Amino acid sequence: MKNNMVLVVLISFIMLASIASAGSLNITVYNQKNLAHVVMSSSIEFLFKYPKNSMFSSLLANTSREITFTVNYSGPSQNYISFLEGFFKSHYKNVTIENLTLTYNMKEYANSTEMIAFRNVSMDLWLTGIFNKSKSNSVVNLSWRDIIINKNFNITYGNKQYDVNGFNFNYTQMGNYSEKFGMSSMPMMKMPKIWGFNYSVFAKPLKEWNRAYNKTLNETIFTLTIPPQIIFNQTFTLSNSTYGGMPFMNNITSNNFGNYSLEIITDPSANIAVQGYAVPNNNTVTVYSSPTTSSPTTQNNNLMTWIYIVIGIIIIALIVGAFMYMNSKKSKNNENKKE
Numbered sequence: 001m002k003n004n005m006v007l008v009v010l011i012s013f014i015m016l017a018s019i020a021s022a023g024s025l026n027i028t029v030y031n032q033k034n035l036a037h038v039v040m041s042s043s044i045e046f047l048f049k050y051p052k053n054s055m056f057s058s059l060l061a062n063t064s065r066e067i068t069f070t071v072n073y074s075g076p077s078q079n080y081i082s083f084l085e086g087f088f089k090s091h092y093k094n095v096t097i098e099n100l101t102l103t104y105n106m107k108e109y110a111n112s113t114e115m116i117a118f119r120n121v122s123m124d125l126w127l128t129g130i131f132n133k134s135k136s137n138s139v140v141n142l143s144w145r146d147i148i149i150n151k152n153f154n155i156t157y158g159n160k161q162y163d164v165n166g167f168n169f170n171y172t173q174m175g176n177y178s179e180k181f182g183m184s185s186m187p188m189m190k191m192p193k194i195w196g197f198n199y200s201v202f203a204k205p206l207k208e209w210n211r212a213y214n215k216t217l218n219e220t221i222f223t224l225t226i227p228p229q230i231i232f233n234q235t236f237t238l239s240n241s242t243y244g245g246m247p248f249m250n251n252i253t254s255n256n257f258g259n260y261s262l263e264i265i266t267d268p269s270a271n272i273a274v275q276g277y278a279v280p281n282n283n284t285v286t287v288y289s290s291p292t293t294s295s296p297t298t299q300n301n302n303l304m305t306w307i308y309i310v311i312g313i314i315i316i317a318l319i320v321g322a323f324m325y326m327n328s329k330k331s332k333n334n335e336n337k338k339e
Contacts, residue, residue, distance in 0.1 A: 025199055025270040026218045027237035031131070031138050031287045032275065035098075038125040042196030044116040044167050053112070063110035069157045080155065084123075091144035093337045094129035102155065104164055121196055136288070139153065142272065143283035146203035150195050169193045193233045202270050207272075213277060218290055220278035221271065228267045 028037040050056035073080050077080045088095040101124040132139040153165035164229050202224060209222040278285040 001317075022198060023196065023199060023266065023268045025144070025202060025268075027145070027270075027272045029140055029272070029274040029278075029287070031140070034128060034131050034133075035235055036130060036140075038127055039122065040197060040199075041120065041122045042165070042192060043120045043222055044118070046119075047114065048116075049114045050140040051113070053172075057112045060110035060330050061112045061116050063115065063279075064268040065108050066103065067106045067162075070103045071103065071155060071157060072103075074098065078144075082151070083153070084125075087147050087149050088127070088144045088255070090132065091147060092141050093332060094141070095127055095144055098126040098128055102164065104155070104157075119167060119196075123197075138276075138287045140274065140278075141283065142206060142285065145270065145272075146199050146201070147197070147309070148195065148200050149197040153197075165196050167196060199268065201229075201266070203270050205282040206272075206285060207282065208330070209280065211280060213291070215291075218276060220274045220276065220285075220287075222278075222280065222285075223272075224270045226266075226268050228265050230265055232283060 020296065023043070024039075024041045026039040030036065047242045048056075050060075050305050078100070080102075081100050084100065085095065085097045088097065103124075104119075104124045105121075106117070106119045110116070132141070132142075149165050150283070151165070152163045155229055156162075156163045204224060206222060209224045212221045212223075213219070214221065272285075276286055276289055277289040277291045278287045
């Protein structure tokens with residue numbers, strides 16, 4: 001029982017390991033085809049360091065495992081598509097997912113002093129229902145770009161279920177040890193569950209994103225990079241003074257003492273490529289086939305060009321008028337001198 005208690009305490013410290021989370025969102029809008037290709041990715045790295053010869057060292061040393069699979073779904077009848085589509089429709093009700101390809105990869109490695117768990121999930125989607133076309137342009141609704149999937153997204157592969165969205169302590173090999181020793185119900189340190197597909201930081205109005213138009217490709221690129229943000233940070237020190245006097249401390253050697261910390265960092269980025277000349281608004285972009293007079297930006301440029309032309313003509317006229325006036329005055333002076 002004492003050994004189990006020790007393991008409970010030590011397992012709780014893994015909640016104070018280091019975690020890095022990064023998400024990317026890439027959208028390619030095919031205006032003429034009324035389709036948008038969306039690639040959403042979520043990467044989480046879990047790094048835990050422990051003393052050599054500690055209980056963690058004996059449990060985890062030489063751990064090496066990897067799980068990889070790819071699944072494809074199509075059609076609205078698929079439960080996975082309808083589940084995911086619901087989050088998109090909460091932002092814009094006309095969105096429809098045509099196809100979904102999901103790739104899952106989870107790696108875990110450990111030696112006598114540290115354990116690394118890395119999970120990467122990528123979802124490849126094709127969307128329709130986001131276009132509103134007229135004769136002169138097409139308005140593309142991108143209000144769903146800040147989607148948050150805040151529920152477990154369980155995918156069945158083989159005979160097992162995998163949550164491809166949520167992540168915390170129990171998703172690692174240490175979670176298995178917790179269940180093995182009958183301690184899964186024990187309170188752990190307050191590590192939040194991380195939702196891998198959380199793009200709330202991309203809610204910034206599109207007109208405030210970086211914009212570049214490639215005339216050769218006739219393509220408009222919008223980009224947004226958010227500086228890395230620490231969303232959770234906690235440190236803890238295990239020592240005699242921390243748990244002095246408690247029974248299970250008699251079973252913990254000094255090799256297990258030290259500082260433990262958890263830092264969750266997000267480093268998201270987004271890229272939107274639109275075929276044609278796109279002018280942004282808050283949540284939409286208006287697409288023109290090319291920078292013609294139909295484009296408001298081009299209209300403004302043309303207006304300024306005409307203004308400059310008129311100003312130039314006026315200046316030339318004033319110069320010519322002044323020159324003619326000076327010549328006329330000079331001729332009169334010469335005639336007066338002759339008289």
